[in-house]
Amino acid sequence: MNDSSVRDVAFRRRFLLATGAWAVLVAAVLVAVPLMFESRLPDPLATHWGPSGEPNGSMPFAVFALAALLWVLVAGVVLGAAAAGRVALRRAARRWITAPLGWIGALLIGLQATTVAANLDRRRWEDAASLGWQAVVVIVAAFAVGGLGWLAGRPGPDERPVAAGSAPEALVLNQGERPVWVSAAASPVGAGVALVALAAAASLGVCAFLGLPPELWIGAAVFAIAGLAGLWLTSIRVKVSPEAFTVSYGPLRWPSRSVPIGGLDRAWTEERHPADVGGWGYRGLPGRNTIMIRGGECLVVRYTSGGELGISVDDATRGAALINALVSGKH
Structure with missing residues (x-):
């Protein structure tokens, strides 16, 4: 192992320890604060305020105290991405880890603090203090901490993906051949989540149809939209022919x-991961869009207009080679 590899391993360890420490700190606060003030809070306690600033919704104390589980779930997913491969060695990927951790952690702590303060020493949740400017402070503070997280991801190595100039050699096409390349990618986990959302939509719709609160139709619509969008974004098919480069969804x-x-100008392959581009699905950065179905090798094409599109599909090297061969034949 050379000196560079040793430094990378050491930095990755420090990065994981730092982000893990923040996750543990936020979890500890979210658990400790409700337990510390439990005897001084009503049960249920006010957890929602209307436009006038007066409380108009409540939640059992036990459910309120479970906010820490939401944080553990979110932090676990983000830290899992940070621990995967060489993600921590890429600056853009680190920032997509540190900024959300900072923003979400600060937001949850702020919301919990204002809720506890408004309910403190009140006999009933209806007597909770009104809220107004406090919500603005919480939102501003969350964005500030998220910004600090973005800056915290900057120091350290910045390992670049395979350079755009290292495109695979173009295939040699024989006269009269009409080559076609087809590839696809799918996310079984994403499709499973989408199907669960559709099942939830159907369940809520049935409950509303049978006479339960009509507000359930709203939840059914939200789950249905999320499920359909999820199915649309969890699989993709790419076809390259002498006539066109075609991308099909769902x-x-x-x-x-x-x-x-x-x-098209040319094509190549790159290693891209969800943390590099901001998540799964269709992700856009100025001049650099990515259709992220699964992390790993991606086919990247550059248009003659200058824009780029990366797609996570299998056998990307062969597809890039065929595109380069067809492009060179057109010029």
Whole structure:
């Protein structure tokens, strides 16, 4: 192991320890504060305030105290991404870890603090203090901590993906051949979550139809939209032919978008992960869009207009080689 590798391992360890320490600190606060003031809080306690600032909703103390579980779930997913591969060695990826951890942690602590303060020493949740400017302070503070998290992700190594200039060699096409390359990628976990959301939508719809509160229709609509969007974003198919480069979405391969081969400049492969681009699905950065279905090797095409599109599909090297061969034949 060379000196550079030793430094990378040491930095990755420090980064994971620092982010893990923040996660533990936030979890400890979220657990300790409600328990510390439990005897001075009503049960249930006010947890929602209307536009006038007066309390109009409540929650049992036991449920309120479980906010720490939400944080553990979120932090666990983010730290899992940080621990994967060489994510911690890429600056952009680190920032997509430290900024959300800072923002969400500060927001949960702020919301908990204002809720406890408003309910403190009140006999009933209806007697809780009104809230107004406190909500603005919590939101501003959360964004400030998130900004500090963004800055905290800057120091350290910045390992770049495979350079754009290292495109695979173009295939040698024989006269009269009409080559076609087709590849796809899917996320079984994402599809499973989408199906669960659709099942929840159906369940809420049935309950509302049978006479339970009509507000359940709103929840059913939200889950249905989330489920359908999830199914649409969890699979993709890419086709390269002498005529066009075509990207199709979802299990029905619709919608579909085609770009004439003449509209492409070149293609290559890159290692990209959700933490690099801000998550799963269609992610956009100025001039650098990515359709992220699963982390790993991605096919990247550059348009003649200058924009780039990365797609996480299998056998990306072969697809890039065919695109380069077809592009060179058009020029």
